[in-house]
Amino acid sequence: MAAEEPLLRSLLPKVPDEDVLRLRNAVTDGVRRGGPHLVLGLLQHPEPAPGRDHLYARLPPPARWARRMLMNKFRKILKDLKAD
Numbered sequence: 001m002a003a004e005e006p007l008l009r010s011l012l013p014k015v016p017d018e019d020v021l022r023l024r025n026a027v028t029d030g031v032r033r034g035g036p037h038l039v040l041g042l043l044q045h046p047e048p049a050p051g052r053d054h055l056y057a058r059l060p061p062p063a064r065w066a067r068r069m070l071m072n073k074f075r076k077i078l079k080d081l082k083a084d
Contacts, residue, residue, distance in 0.1 A: 037070040037077070040074065041074025042074075
């Protein structure tokens with residue numbers, strides 16, 4: 001049983017077990033699993049992580065050069081996730 005299934009079962013008690021598995025798969029299949037923009041963004045948001053500058057200094061030059069673009073992509077994702 002996956003970690004999400006008990007939560008789904010408690011939220012949807014009348015749903016048959018086979019549908020809970022289908023719902024879990026539908027929820028988790030669309031989740032972003034990573035990317036450099038997420039790594040860099042989460043080092044800075046909501047507050048700078050300890051050792052962030054040390055890590056930034058050791059990134060390969062192309063990643064350092066693209067940092068502003070990656071942070072903009074991260075901020076756009078945060079903006080898109082906000083509920084209206």
